[in-house]
Amino acid sequence: MFHSTKQQLFVNPPAATHGYARPSSSGAHRLKLAARLYTATSARPLPSFPCVAQHAARENRILSLRASSSSDPSASGPEPPYARPSPSSYQTYHHNKPLPLTYAEPLPEFDIAYETWGTLSPARDNVILLHTGLSASSHAASTPENSAPGWWEKFIGPGRALDTRQFFVICTNVLGGCYGTTGPSSIDPATSKPYATTFPVISIFDMVRAQFALLDHLGIVKLYASVGSSMGAMQSLAAGWMFPERIGKVVSISGTARSSPSSIAMRFAQRSVLMADPNWNEGFYYEGLPPHTGLKLARQIATITYRSGPEWDIRFGRQVRPLSSSETTEKQHTPPCALIFSLRRTLTTRRGEQFCLKYDANSLIYISKAMDLFDMTEPSLVALGLSPAIPTPPPTVSSSPTRAHPPPANPAPHLPELAAGLRPLANTPILVLGVQSDILFPVDQQRELADALRMAGNSRVSYYELGGVWGHDTFLLDEQNVGGAIRGFLL
Amino acid sequence: MFHSTKQQLFVNPPAATHGYARPSSSGAHRLKLAARLYTATSARPLPSFPCVAQHAARENRILSLRASSSSDPSASGPEPPYARPSPSSYQTYHHNKPLPLTYAEPLPEFDIAYETWGTLSPARDNVILLHTGLSASSHAASTPENSAPGWWEKFIGPGRALDTRQFFVICTNVLGGCYGTTGPSSIDPATSKPYATTFPVISIFDMVRAQFALLDHLGIVKLYASVGSSMGAMQSLAAGWMFPERIGKVVSISGTARSSPSSIAMRFAQRSVLMADPNWNEGFYYEGLPPHTGLKLARQIATITYRSGPEWDIRFGRQVRPLSSSETTEKQHTPPCALIFSLRRTLTTRRGEQFCLKYDANSLIYISKAMDLFDMTEPSLVALGLSPAIPTPPPTVSSSPTRAHPPPANPAPHLPELAAGLRPLANTPILVLGVQSDILFPVDQQRELADALRMAGNSRVSYYELGGVWGHDTFLLDEQNVGGAIRGFLL
DSSP: OHHHHHHHHHHSHHHHOOSSOOOOOHHHHHHHHHHHHHHHHOSSOOOOOHHHHHHHHHHHHHHHHHHHHHTSGGGOSOOOSSOOOOGGGSEEEEEOSOBOOSSSSOBSOEEEEEEEESOOOTTSOOEEEEEOOTTOOSOSSOOSSOOSOOTTGGGEETTSSEETTTOEEEEEOOTTOSSSSOOTTSEETTTTEEOGGGSOOOOHHHHHHHHHHHHHHHTOOOEEEEEEETHHHHHHHHHHHHOGGGEEEEEEESOOSBOOHHHHHHHHHHHHHHHHSGGGGGGOOTTSOOOHHHHHHHHHHHHHHHSOHHHHHHHHGGGOOOOOHHHHTTGGGOOGGGSOOHHHHHHTOHHHHHHHHHSOHHHHHHHHHHHHHOBOSHHHHHHTTOOOSSOOOOOSSOSSOOSSSOOOSSOOTTHHHHHHHTGGGTTSOEEEEEETTOSSSOHHHHHHHHHHHHHTTOOOEEEEEEOSSOGGGHHHHOIIIIIHHHHHHHO | OHHHHHHHHHHSHHHHOOSSOOOOOHHHHHHHHHHHHHHHHOSSOOOOOHHHHHHHHHHHHHHHHHHHHHTSGGGOSOOOSSOOOOGGGSEEEEEOSOBOOSSSSOBSOEEEEEEEESOOOTTSOOEEEEEOOTTOOSOSSOOSSOOSOOTTGGGEETTSSEETTTOEEEEEOOTTOSSSSOOTTSEETTTTEEOGGGSOOOOHHHHHHHHHHHHHHHTOOOEEEEEEETHHHHHHHHHHHHOGGGEEEEEEESOOSBOOHHHHHHHHHHHHHHHTSGGGGGGOOTTSOOOHHHHHHHHHHHHHHHSOHHHHHHHHTTTOOOOOHHHHTTGGGOOGGGSOOHHHHHHTOHHHHHHHHHSOHHHHHHHHHHHHHOBOSHHHHHHTTOOOSSOOOOOSSOSSOOSSSOOOSSOOTTHHHHHHHTGGGTTSOEEEEEETTOSSSOHHHHHHHHHHHHHTTOOOEEEEEEOSSOGGGHHHHOIIIIIHHHHHHHO
16 A cells, blocks of 8 residues: 555656645655665665655645636636635725835725624714734635634634624735735736735734724724734724724734744744745745745744644643554554654644635734834834824823832843833723733733733733633634633623 | 836846746746836736745856856766865765665665764764755864864864764765765766656765764774764764664754654655755756745745744844834835844845755755654554664663653553663663753654653663753754763763
8 A cells, every 4th residue: 555655656646746745846756766766776666755645635635626627727827726715705995095014115906805793872982993913814714704613713703702792803905915904915916917925014003094094084084092912912902002092902812012033033934944845936836836835834833823832732742642553564664754743733724724725824924024014112103103193191190100010120131211102002991811822922921911011100000810721723723811800801 | 226226127137037946937928028018007016025036046156157068068967056065074985885775675775974073982882863954064073174063063073062083983874965975966877867857865864874984984983973963863872773783872963863843844844845846846956047046935934944933033132123114215106025023034044045055955955854763662663664783782781761751641643652662772871961941843743752761771861951942943053051961970
């Protein structure tokens, strides 16, 4: 069986492409031939590598999808193989005025996709703007137009954390995304082709500016609250900072006001892997094959950072196992890759497969870079020429930490600069919630954020730490504790 | 300047290969052409990607090295571009009897490379066997034959942690390595070609078995101590377990007796990235170009796991910066990748460049897999049919935890099984040293190991935790505290 699989790999031309599967060059063919000759003379059969073969199989699926769709005249033309959600499942606002950008000349025009839940009150004063993490769409919860569960399904609805009996919830796809909002895969009106990597560098502040263009269009002057987790927490903080008079409350869950070097390193590794896929082609892959292998590998690295060691130990500890009986019969020839851990199945799930076919690789690059660049310390904000929409008002309650929360004995290194940067948030009630097992936005950063806000004069900081073993993903999973804290804070 | 760089990228054919740089297929040329046509019609110039261009530059360097060496008749034939240390700088023992393997049929014969420091006592009772981490050679410290500093230079010598006035220190290159000991890049005597991925799966126990074949050859019956850090600590524990009568003391620094799912996940990600490089070619790259890009990317991920968040914050926190003034002049066109962080320079160092040219990719795959498979819990050992060289002796001092070290209140999930597995180590004095900022071998695992050893009846467990911010790399850097603990324990 081992032999026949291998035979198939070599006999079947499509399966013989592998790895970052692009049509093999003559050099690769020569190597393949060498490997075949090698087997003929070797006492040992050639091994098989299911984890590598997976990439080739995916490439073949994409190619055959292409072939079948090109036989349909209505589907002619270069069509990216990742499928956007149906445009009928969300609303789109087209902003036809320039959007100022932090690092680049203004974007001449843009679309922003959004979905809503609940009912806008006549006074338009019950609006919650919900911000997404890196790769999420506007589909935070199911709607009549799209019954599929959303990424925060259990947190939105009657009686839930964002109670739709009371609130009108708006969620947008972020600027730079690929689910209806303008991003690198969108058509550049100047060229009628996708922007690709000519798309300008964007910041978290730019994402928020685009959201407020939508709010202006909807006639919403003031938000009841701005709510976000992970990168959404960055946006939530940035929104409260840019528009302090237009936001009632800010919620930051497992976020940060200053990206840490270790989280930047994790994202750098993901982008490096993605950009090394030849299919990426410096971002110009929209007329070719997308870098699905690079995106899959990047996603694997991300997945590792989303959970915690303790949880994996509980979940997989007893399943890390030696070879099974069927494997030991051919153990002589089993290459390292063929020893299957339950863990590997988790890292190479169907959801991961979906992701690397549906999500746009350039969006990952631009949005993860925007996260890296996020830094609300005062020197950084000054260097960027950023300032809030209105001058910082004097703190209304207290200009110093409260008696219950004196300044920390061992302040984080950047605390004073961060406190200075966060001054425009001094008068906004803020919920800061962190998770002790989070390795991507570690709990130290949550404490730093709460400390800096208090040092900036904010006396209405609600701060919670959660235990548990779910790490960064806690915000998606712990409805009881995360949801409960939000519900209590919003009342 | 931005434009001219780009022009160069497209005009100069070698630089135009990029990413996992293999000679571009016609498909890639078509895309390149599309990108060029794109520029002609676009208002926006094409961006440049220095981090991707680096891979192409390296490929060109390898190709030109090949070209120049092939003009030298003495250097003809396929020569892997990674350079082994000169064989004259270490000693080699050729074992011409079969070596039993945990997961495969015996290896018919093998070489093992080693270096020594100090003087063997007439009674041959002053020997310390030093085990290496994943990618290190036998060159732990400088020698008359090789004056280059070794990987543990400051820990070996007169008056140092391994005091050469007292001890005779032996360090070997591990089985599966590429620095003189037999591994996947070695010639398979059955075929006269490199094993490549026909090399059998190896275990930590197999590495130790190979070392003891060397000790037999050298006439060394009993070791004064077995010492190792990281993967070396796994070998050190395995040695004490397999040959309890032949080892006086065991030192385990930042190791584990049971690989954790999160560390397995980190190594899985590294292997996935490496194996996705088309140059890897299912392991048969010895006649072609090595997967230098995949190895570089894998090394980047590893580097992230070797240090800790706090240290990076101190080192880079203030250098994470927005665009410099020179960058802002062309900020409109600056792609995300061109925003330089000091951090990136650290992840793409010259040492990393050296590594991806000198180290054998298949060795990384086999050895990191051996780490994944390491599990000294009793069910795992039983499943593998492993047993120590002699029956487990009854504990000599006490069969229960001491009064100073009662059983832990919240035992780690696998503690009882691990304690049962570690019974053969019950009578060996052991130093377990862990680092609180280590994210690869977290301090929880150090506590688990010490607890399990005590639960197994070992009353001579010395256990220390180090603070500091160096993470897993502490064992390479903290001469004072790591070295001090070892020196004290060995006396």
